[in-house]
Amino acid sequence: MEPAIQDHYPDDAAACYGCGRLNDQGLQLKTRWVSDGSGETATETESATETVFTPRPEHTAMPGFVYGGLVASVIDCSGTGSASLAATRDRGIDLVGETGSDAVRFVTGTLEVRYQRPTPMGPPLVVRGRIAEVKGRKVTVELTMTANGETVATGRVIALEAPDTMRAAG
Numbered sequence: 001m002e003p004a005i006q007d008h009y010p011d012d013a014a015a016c017y018g019c020g021r022l023n024d025q026g027l028q029l030k031t032r033w034v035s036d037g038s039g040e041t042a043t044e045t046e047s048a049t050e051t052v053f054t055p056r057p058e059h060t061a062m063p064g065f066v067y068g069g070l071v072a073s074v075i076d077c078s079g080t081g082s083a084s085l086a087a088t089r090d091r092g093i094d095l096v097g098e099t100g101s102d103a104v105r106f107v108t109g110t111l112e113v114r115y116q117r118p119t120p121m122g123p124p125l126v127v128r129g130r131i132a133e134v135k136g137r138k139v140t141v142e143l144t145m146t147a148n149g150e151t152v153a154t155g156r157v158i159a160l161e162a163p164d165t166m167r168a169a170g
C-alpha cells in the first residue's frame with residue numbers, strides 16, 4: 001500500500017482536526033495514491049488519490065444519515081492531502097518509509113461541496129481525488145465521495161501551499 005501523505009507531514013503541521021496524525025480528537029484522515037498512472041486499463045492510467053473514513057454515531061445529521069459538515073470535512077482534507085501528494089511528487093520528493101516529515105503541506109483556499117444524495121450512516125465513505133491542475137503553489141483537486149458504491153457528494157478544493165505565517169499561529 002502507498003504511504004499516507006498525512007504520515008509525512010512535519011510535526012508542527014500535523015495538528016489538523018481533519019487529518020492531523022497528532023490530533024487525538026480528530027478524524028485522522030489518510031490520503032494515498034491508488035494508481036501511479038502506469039496501469040493498462042482506462043481507470044488505472046489516471047492517477048487518483050483515495051481517502052476512506054467510516055463515520056461514527058456522533059457524526060449523525062438525523063438518524064441513519066451523516067452530517068453534511070462531516071462530509072465537507074472529509075472532502076476538504078482529501079483535497080489538501082491530494083494537493084500535497086501531487087506537489088510532493090512533482091518536486092521529486094520520494095516518501096520514504098511509513099512516516100517522515102518530507103511532505104509539502106497545503107491549506108484550503110476554496111472548498112466547494114455538492115451534496116448529491118443523503119449520505120447513509122454505516123458504510124465507509126470513499127473519496128477519490130483527481131488532480132485537475134498544478135499551478136505554482138496552487139493545486140486544484142476534484143473529488144467524488146461514494147458510499148456503498150453510490151456517489152453521495154462531489155467537491156472541488158483549491159489548495160495553496162501553507163504559508164509560514166500559519167506556523168507562527170500554531
Ligand SMILES: CCCCCCCCCCCCCCCC(=O)SCCNC(=O)CCNC(=O)[C@H](O)C(C)(C)COP(=O)(O)OP(=O)(O)OC[C@H]1O[C@@H](n2cnc3c(N)ncnc32)[C@H](O)[C@@H]1OP(=O)(O)O
Nearest residue numbers: 010013016080105107108109110138158160162163166167
Ligand atoms: C512545512 C511547512 C509548515 C508550515 C507550517 C504551516 C502549518 C500548516 C498547518 C496546515 C493545517 C492544514 C489544515 C488543512 C485544511 C484547513 O483547514 S486550512 C484552514 C483554512 N484555510 C485557511 O485558513 C487559509 C487562509 N488563507 C490564507 O492563508 C491565504 O489566503 C492563502 C490561501 C495561503 C493564499 O495566500 P497567498 O499564498 O498569499 O496567495 P496569493 O499569492 O495571493 O495567490 C496565489 C494564487 O492562489 C490564488 N488564491 C489565493 N487565495 C485563494 C483562495 N482562497 N482560493 C482560491 N485561490 C486562491 C490566487 O488567485 C493566485 O492564483 P494565480 O494568480 O497564481 O492563478
